[in-house]
Amino acid sequence: MPMQAAIVAEDIRKAYGPTQAVDGVSLTVARGEFFGILGPNGAGKTTTLEIVEGLRRPDSGRVEVLGQPPTPRTRGMLRRIGVQIQGLTFFERLTAREQIRTFAALYKLPASRADEVLEMLGLTDKADTLTERLSGGQAQRLSIGCAIVHAPELLFLDEPTAGLDPQARRNLWDVLRGLNERDGCTVVLTTHYMDEAEELCHRVAIMDTGRVLRADPPATLIRDLGGVTRISMPAAALAAEQARKLFPEAVVDAEEETPTTGTLTIRTTEPAAVLAELAARDALRGLSVRGTTLEDVFLSLTGREYRA
Incomplete structure (x- = not known):
């Protein structure tokens, strides 16, 4: 030992x-x-x-x-x-x-x-x-x-x-x-x-x-695990369909409670390009960026199913 x-x-x-x-x-x-x-x-x-x-x-x-x-x-x-x-x-x-x-x-x-x-x-x-x-x-x-x-x-x-x-x-x-x-x-x-x-x-x-x-x-x-970056913004800043056309390689999730509230999340391995495009469209207000975390690693290794 x-x-x-x-x-x-x-x-x-x-x-x-x-x-x-x-x-x-x-x-x-x-x-x-x-x-x-x-x-x-x-x-x-x-x-x-x-x-x-x-x-x-x-x-x-x-x-x-x-x-x-x-x-x-x-x-x-x-x-x-x-x-x-x-x-x-x-x-x-x-x-x-x-x-x-x-x-x-x-x-x-x-x-x-x-x-x-x-x-x-x-x-x-x-x-x-x-x-x-x-x-x-x-x-x-x-x-x-x-x-x-x-x-x-x-x-x-x-x-x-x-x-x-x-x-x-x-x-x-x-x-x-x-x-x-x-x-x-x-x-x-x-x-x-x-x-x-x-x-x-x-x-x-x-x-x-x-x-x-x-x-x-x-x-x-x-x-x-590799770097998937989550870019979240108010849903009113960019329509989900427009985001999917702008970023075809990304995964776009929209959670809209009303037409003016909710969150749009873009999951991408190329965050710089996405952020540059959003900046050009003046869509950075209220934006948050989160990289890969240990929780992502945990879920990747153990799965997402419910445990007793």
């Missing part, structure tokens, strides 16, 4: 009856890396994470975390990793401050460290609130606080920003980015938010049906 690797998983498999939840997953995560695992519901993300964390044993395959197997759990390993899982579970009848101070005490840390993490996550004003009375977003942030109170070397986060409002999401991004960049913490997270993965992760693995389809930096995945 290379010294710089925080995680090595080789051909891990896990089945539940006839369902193959994890089907030959191999991953390497470098120390200090911010690594994302993406996939539709049922792709095997959470099971893969639980195996690496040592919460589940694989049916076959090999896993090493910080140079040793994650199971059986050891006291030394538990001090080096932090885990935040999807299901929020707290000690009953404790306030937010008491909850996080309890976790700090388990690691023999002073109460001041717990209070520092409460402030970091914007929960100081909720310190004396019982955990069962916290909002979903506040409870989610407290759960993450319990996972990072001991400043772990390796942090596992399973959909950490689910249920958070946009402001809280962005603030949490800053916290996680600081843990990674300033403190050197290796972070592994699952998320359904493509913008989150694109913003935070050095590399992402896209999973489906228990397998890793691609594992690369977001920019590499986007570049490899």
Whole structure:
């Protein structure tokens, strides 16, 4: 195992009856890396994470975390990793401050460290609130606080920003980015938010049906997909039929609610030519341009059908 690797998983498999939840997953995560695992519901993300964390044993395959197997759990390993899982579970009848101070005490840390993490996550004003009375977003942030109170070397986060409002999401991004960049913490997270993965992760693995389809930096995945640019404008600026005649190689979608409202979208691989023509027709007012994103890559690899 290379010294710089925080995680090595080789051909891990896990089945539940006839369902193959994890089907030959191999991953390497470098120390200090911010690594994302993406996939539709049922792709095997959470099971893969639980195996690496040592919460589940694989049916076959090999896993090493910080140079040793994650199971059986050891006291030394538990001090080096932090885990935040999807299901929020707290000690009953404790306030937010008491909850996080309890976790700090388990690691023999002073109460001041717990209070520092409460402030970091914007929960100081909720310190004396019982955990069962916290909002979903506040409870989610407290759960993450319990996972990072001991400043772990390796942090596992399973959909950490689910249920958070946009402001809280962005603030949490800053916290996680600081843990990674300033403190050197290796972070592994699952998320359904493509913008989150694109913003935070050095590399992402896209999973489906228990397998890793691609594992690369977001920019590499986007570049490899090829550049389709979406140019959107008010439908009143240019008639759809006229746009189709002007740009026969492009795909033109019109969503017209009334003759004067709605949106016209032109999908093209030659945005410069389209924009030049629109400029010549004085049709740039209200226009927006969006290039290929990680969401486009995700849909290209996993499909667009609904998942249970």
